Amino acid sequence: MRGLPDPTSRLLVSAVARHRLGGAVPSPAAAFLLALIALPSLFWLVTLKRTTTYLVPEEWLMANVVDPFHLWVERTLPPLDALLVGISGLGSGWFVALGFAALGLMAIAKGRRDLAVILAAGTLAFPIEWALKFLTVQPQIGFGQLLSAIFDVGGVGLDDLADFPAGHALRATALYGLAAFCVARLSHDRRQGMTAYAVALALIGAISLTRIYLLAHYPLDVLGGWMAGGALVAIIVAVHVMRVDERLRARHGTGELAAPVRRVAVELEERDHRPAPAAPAGTTSAAAHDLSGDS
Secondary structure, three states, X not given: OOOOOOOOOXXXXXXXXXXXXXXOOXXXXXXXXXXXXXXXXXXXXXXXXXXXXXXXXXXXHHHHHHHHHHHHHHHHOHHHHHHHHHXXXXXXXXXXXXXXXXXXXXXXXXXXXXXXXXXXXXXXXXXXHHHHHHHHOOOOOOHHHHHHHHOOHHHOOHHHHOOOOOHHHHHHHHHHHHHHHHHHHHOOOHHHXXXXXXXXXXXXXHXXXXXXXXXXXXXXXXXXXXXXXXXXXXXXXXXXXXXXXHHHHHHHHOOOOOOOOOOOOOOHHHHHOOOOOOOOOOOOHHHHHHHOOOO
């Protein structure tokens, strides 16, 4: 039985280019495939949310499972409840904005402006969230109301207007997904890159589940956040990897990636003690004496 293709495999122009992008960097084809799956799914969810507020299975799950569990933890395990609230804060708008800023400044300090550009592009998660909430809010609102909700004017925030998508899930996917990609980009060890992806997925999952636990969002809202954030990360990664691969191809075409010619210096004393070339057959003894280089 044939296995699934490796999402980190891509066309290489030379053996030197194999480790230029790290061992766990996905191929542009795999990243674009993820975006092609996420974007239609997101469009379907937006259409569903414009016509249906909640689904019956969601209502049953929240009323019969999540709400009793939340009340039980809150009453019997206050430290666990506080921990879950803290985990939820890792996806808040202020925390994610500061995270992008801190990581971007670190990348610039290390001389990696390409990674700083990637992290700056990740802040598009904020306007994407605003646009999706504006499209799905019922009844429809104006841009003035949306602007007021963005800045939480009068205590009315975005989540008070529309639940879809879950902003924490969207922002966490963008921040921790791109942070994991930067780790994989810098590391030539495939295991380090895969570990970074696993940690990012664990954080995204934990933050998203706490939003359901806190009764702030329904499962489809969280799914919408994943779809929007995943599509954003996939497109940013695909464009970046394609640009790097194209530069490598261009440099390979000009011969910059060719293996350099090594020249070995020979000391003069060693060169002076080389044996004299043998005299050609038929030469006289005088000619042979001249070829030997002796005076």
